[in-house]
Amino acid sequence: MKIGFIGLGNMGGPMAANLVKAGHDVTGFDTASVAIEGVSMAASAAEAAKGAEVVITMLPNGAILRKVAEGVIPAMDKGAALVDCSTVDVDSARAVAEQAEAAGLLAVDAPVSGGVGGAAAGTLTFMAGGSDAAFAKAKPLFDVMGQKAVHCGASGAGQAAKICNNMILGVTMIATCEAFALADKLGLDRQKMFDVVSTSSGYSWTMNAYCPAPGVGPKSPADNDYKPGFAADLMLKDLRLSQQAAESADADTPMGALAQALYAQFVEQEDGKGMDFSAMLPRFEKRGRNG
Numbered sequence: 091m092k093i094g095f096i097g098l099g100n101m102g103g104p105m106a107a108n109l110v111k112a113g114h115d116v117t118g119f120d121t122a123s124v125a126i127e128g129v130s131m132a133a134s135a136a137e138a139a140k141g142a143e144v145v146i147t148m149l150p151n152g153a154i155l156r157k158v159a160e161g162v163i164p165a166m167d168k169g170a171a172l173v174d175c176s177t178v179d180v181d182s183a184r185a186v187a188e189q190a191e192a193a194g195l196l197a198v199d200a201p202v203s204g205g206v207g208g209a210a211a212g213t214l215t216f217m218a219g220g221s222d223a224a225f226a227k228a229k230p231l232f233d234v235m236g237q238k239a240v241h242c243g244a245s246g247a248g249q250a251a252k253i254c255n256n257m258i259l260g261v262t263m264i265a266t267c268e269a270f271a272l273a274d275k276l277g278l279d280r281q282k283m284f285d286v287v288s289t290s291s292g293y294s295w296t297m298n299a300y301c302p303a304p305g306v307g308p309k310s311p312a313d314n315d316y317k318p319g320f321a322a323d324l325m326l327k328d329l330r331l332s333q334q335a336a337e338s339a340d341a342d343t344p345m346g347a348l349a350q351a352l353y354a355q356f357v358e359q360e361d362g363k364g365m366d367f368s369a370m371l372p373r374f375e376k377r378g379r380n381g
């Protein structure tokens with residue numbers, strides 16, 4: 091398939107490389123100078139999109155996506171698909187899909203989970219929003235870049251699924267970390283805490299699969315000085331998107347709002363920038379009841 095790929099950063103680069111390895115013809119564009127083996131680079135996003143059956147975008151945020159889409163949509167052939175894999179706000183995802191459909195294109199919002207490791211290994215999970223025809227067109231490419239693709243509903247549904255999942259993840263990570271810090275102060279051994287909680291009703295992915303306590307549970311970023319993994323900055327981005335969506339949909343999300351405030355404090359005022367999101371545990375460890 092002839093594919094245009096716009097945004098070849100930490101995620102987009104390895105995703106494009108996997109498409110090349112699977113035999114697809116990939117033309118890329120990025121504002122930074124990047125080189126990916128087998129990807130021919132175009133001079134603009136519109137040039138990368140020209141003649142492509144599918145154009146994939148993997149960009150930092152909704153404002154950039156909207157800008158890139160403005161240039162790309164008029165360059166694409168009718169019937170081609172615009173597949174945005176970035177994590178962006180639901181409103182931007184829907185606006186871009188509307189523009190694409192008005193121009194006779196298929197559109198899919200398909201944010202991913204699985205991080206840089208999943209992008210390199212081709213094991214991402216795609217959460218997709220768009221028409222059946224649009225999803226069907228993109229599905230063979232999701233199968234190359236990932237191990238699972240869920241068609242969540244109409245345009246925006248992929249982004250909705252992503253931010254709801256990550257809101258649960260952020261809240262749960264904080265709950266797990268504050269409980270470990272409390273256990274420490276109560277003199278409870280961390281391994282014993284893990285043994286009990288991981289097999290009791292407090293279990294969660296953050297406890298069982300991504301334990302924030304070093305040396306406890308399966309290997310996780312906690313065992314690597316809290317190097318990401320999934321960076322606290324990216325968790326903050328996703329929590330902000332969840333609260334933006336909650337605001338625009340008039341949904342009451344007090345735990346999500348508090349998680350956003352705590353990650354904002356951690357990343358912007360404390361030492362959380364560049365750390366894994368599970369580094370909330372050493373943060374709580376250092377604190378007392380009044381900060």
Ligand code: NAD
Nearest residue numbers: 097098099100101102120121122148149150176177205206
């Ligand atoms: P990144 O910053 O490494 O890559 C973004 C790329 O887009 C950069 O190479 C940048 O130069 C390029 N870019 C910016 N503006 C552009 C423009 N106008 N035209 C063309 N290229 C442009 O970020 P990333 O880690 O690859 O993340 C990409 C997206 O995936 C984000 O929306 C992020 O939230 C999401 N995501 C990231 C992870 C992760 O673990 N890194 C996990 C899941 C989802």
